[in-house]
Amino acid sequence: MIFHPKAESFRVFVDADFSGNWSKDSAEWDTDTARSRSGFVITYAGCPIYWGSKMQTEIALSTMEAEYIAASESLRHALHLMALITELKQRHFPVHTQTTTVHTRLYEDNSGAIELLKVAKLRPRTKHLNIKYHHFRSAIIDLRITVQPPPEGTISVHKIETECQPADMLTKSLSPPLFKKHRLYINGW
Numbered sequence: 001m002i003f004h005p006k007a008e009s010f011r012v013f014v015d016a017d018f019s020g021n022w023s024k025d026s027a028e029w030d031t032d033t034a035r036s037r038s039g040f041v042i043t044y045a046g047c048p049i050y051w052g053s054k055m056q057t058e059i060a061l062s063t064m065e066a067e068y069i070a071a072s073e074s075l076r077h078a079l080h081l082m083a084l085i086t087e088l089k090q091r092h093f094p095v096h097t098q099t100t101t102v103h104t105r106l107y108e109d110n111s112g113a114i115e116l117l118k119v120a121k122l123r124p125r126t127k128h129l130n131i132k133y134h135h136f137r138s139a140i141i142d143l144r145i146t147v148q149p150p151p152e153g154t155i156s157v158h159k160i161e162t163e164c165q166p167a168d169m170l171t172k173s174l175s176p177p178l179f180k181k182h183r184l185y186i187n188g189w
Contacts, residue, residue, distance in 0.1 A: 039170025040074035064112030
C-alpha cells in the first residue's frame, strides 16, 4: 500500500464500547465482563501511525466515563508523538507539515465526554476522574475562543458522528460495508 501524506498534523479517532463483553451468564464469577474496550487510531499527515484496542484497566460507570477514559489513554500516546515531532522540527529534521506548530485534533462521538474534555469543571459524579485521567487538561484548547492557527502543542476536540467514527472498528463488531468504509478512510482512500 502506498500512502500519500497530506499537509496536516495529528488526528486521533477514539471510541469505547461500554461494558461490551458483559454476559449475565458469566458476570457472577467473571468481573472482566463489566470492563469496557478502548480503541483509537492516530494519524499523522493523513497516514495511520499508531493504533490500539484493549480492555480498560478499571470498570467505567457510564458510557461517558468509558469514552473519557479511552480519550485520555489515546492522548497519552498523542502527547508523546507531538513532543517527538516538535523536537524533530527544532533539530531541523525534515518533517512533513507546512505549519510550524504541532496540533492534534481529537474526534469523539460522545457528547458527555466532549463536554468533560472541553470544560475544566469537575462535577460530583466525575471528580474521581481528576487524578488519573486529566493529565492532558493543559493541552486542550477551546476553538471557539482561540484564533487560528492554534497555539503550539495543543489539542482540539471535535464532534464526529457515530457512523463516521473509524475507531469503531477497534471496539465492536461492524457490518462488512461499514468496516470497509472505515478501513478505507483510515488508509486515506
